[in-house]
Amino acid sequence: MKAAVLRKIGERLSIEEMPTPRPGPGDALLRVRACGIDGTDLKLLDGFGYVPELPFVMGHEIAGEVVECGADVTEFAPGDRVVVYNFVTCGSCLYCRRFRDQLCLDMRGIVGVLDLPGGYADYVCLPAQQLIRLPDGLSFEDGATCCDAGMTALRAVDRADVSIGDRVLVIGVGGVGSVVTQILAASGVEVIAVDTDVAKESWARTQGAASFLPLAADELVAEALRRSAGLGVDRVIDVVGLEDTMRAGFAALRRGGRMVIVGYTPEALPLAGKELAQNEKEVLGARAGRRDDLRRCLALFRAGKLRSIVRATYPLQQVNEALETLRGGVIGRIVLTFD
Ligand SMILES: [Zn+2]
Structure with a gap:
């Protein structure tokens, strides 16, 4: 698969051929269909805020299609349209118990931001528990923007x-x-x-x-x-x-x-x-959003209460141009799309 890889802080991403990841028992492999880009990505490029171990694949506003599931995954199946909740939480700490997922004390990672590779790639493999169904009638592009901009x-x-x-x-x-x-x-x-x-x-x-x-x-x-x-x-x-x-x-x-x-x-x-x-x-x-904020955001889009903020799309090959455009100031959201 192709992926845009951050190899060094401050440098352009390099488009590389990488092995497509294989799902473990509790994982799902997604074919990425849309991935939003935003200010957090610029911070990662600049080395401010979250500091992932390099090389790293960014991209935390992911919508896609399930192509393969691990043996333990029962809730999803190939062909399902989904979006990704980025915070991989422990589920049992004080904050997880109190419905504040994004403050989890024992975060396993943040997809596309920290420890777990994201959606600037043709495929992404992640724990199936991170997936939320994308409602029918809602585009991958709009679904992707719910994963950060919307839920935040x-x-x-x-x-x-x-x-x-x-x-x-x-x-x-x-x-x-x-x-x-x-x-x-x-x-x-x-x-x-x-x-x-x-x-x-x-x-x-x-x-x-x-x-x-x-x-x-x-x-x-x-x-x-x-x-x-x-x-x-x-x-x-x-x-x-x-x-x-x-x-x-x-x-x-x-x-x-x-x-x-x-x-x-x-x-x-x-x-x-x-x-x-x-x-x-x-x-x-206020920090990002809880899993339920993402669900509610998708529902609001589906009901027509929220309108698309996507104003431009770029293919993965032009991710650096998309990031530079964002840095220069854009109206609405830029989303990478994949054929
Ligand atoms: Zn927790």
Whole structure:
């Protein structure tokens, strides 16, 4: 099979011929049909965040077709259309027991991110327990985007705990920010979308944003206050996680407001204890999504409540061009597709 291999941090992926993996008793072999690419892949290339052992095959938004199952696999069979939940969890630790899979203390790996090879390849072999059926009528491309962008958006919105009529700043209108905006708009929330790239304004509006602000930290705070009668916004969902965005988001919050940080960078948010305490502001993190968030995301797509965010597809052979395009800034999601 062909695979795009990360051999050295900072270098282009090399397209190589590799042996097709063989499934063990509890595994399934998938023929990859679509694999999303996103900011986590750029972080892996840059050596920030997760650091897999090299050489490594990235790709963590996988949709495909089961072609072979190990002897112990009873739930799936060749021909099944599936997507992959990336966090290979222990199933028994404190967090697994409390329905917070993605915080598992004894993670066996994250498909396409850490320890387990991903979907930048014609085939991927993984524990069958990671598979979730792709509903009929939902494309491999859209199914793939649910595996990170979609489920992460659901989780971030859950953490934000919005109410109908809330005014929410969504900072960063990439894949996650687009789905966040769609969900919030459908929930009766006024979304003010924020991005450095002003070309994203019309896209943000098609996702349901009521308005759009270019990202310039000082102006952002002033404008958020102006639009909320000086009170500040009810919620902020920061999908970027730069010091500037977190600082502006925090300053734009009303008293008792909540900011959810879902994007991250090497930068930190210096917090004034007095500002936090005296205004009872809340700052929460959100990490990817739980298995159930992925299931719910697929169901929302299937029901037509969420719309496709895929705007471009590339073949595996052009994965480096796709990654460079992403780094330069794209609207919507880029997905690798396989014939
Ligand atoms: Zn666990």
